[in-house]
Amino acid sequence: MLSAPYITLPTVIAGAAVIFLFALALYPSSLLQWFKRKRYQYEVTFSLYMLSPTEKFIFNSILFLFLSMVSIAVALYLPRHVKIIAHRAYYYVSGDLLKNGTTSGVLDTTGAGFLTPTAVAEVAGSA
Incomplete structure (x- = not known):
């Protein structure tokens, strides 16, 4: 007799990750645009856009x-x-x-x- 399969937390997390990756594959531009906009807001807010990459790294660290x-x-x-x-x-x-x-x-x-x-x-x- 076969028992009903149990749905475990790792299974749910793996399923959510697959769905997220599928959505990311379908709509990469909107998500990437959102991340770019947030990065731009962060750099403008803290005036990081005028620093060199080394200075940005030090500040972010x-x-x-x-x-x-x-x-x-x-x-x-x-x-x-x-x-x-x-x-x-x-x-x-x-x-x-x-x-x-x-x-x-x-x-x-x-x-x-x-x-x-x-x-x-x-x-x-x-x-």
């Missing part, structure tokens, strides 16, 4: 490295920062610490940069 570092920093540190801000907002609105004491740094009495269970108890007045 520095811009790429800067944007890469910013995107990595956002991916690594933004979720934690948003979590800390949300905890602080909760503390300011409710006047109460969260159950696990994660309003780190809001009422830091230890100087260690985070609240310990004893510091939470001291702040709450139950020590």
Whole structure:
């Protein structure tokens, strides 16, 4: 007995790639014109059209490295920062610490940069 074939993610991606390449083969001029227009807008916006190829390479390399570092920093540190801000907002609105004491740094009495269970108890007045 034959089982029904499963459609997997690689199959879907390969099919989408084939469809994209087929569309690119049918309409190459419009897509290429769009890319050329975007490249022209980029060069005019940053005044790269008046630079030599070496200067363009240096500028594009520095811009790429800067944007890469910013995107990595956002991916690594933004979720934690948003979590800390949300905890602080909760503390300011409710006047109460969260159950696990994660309003780190809001009422830091230890100087260690985070609240310990004893510091939470001291702040709450139950020590």
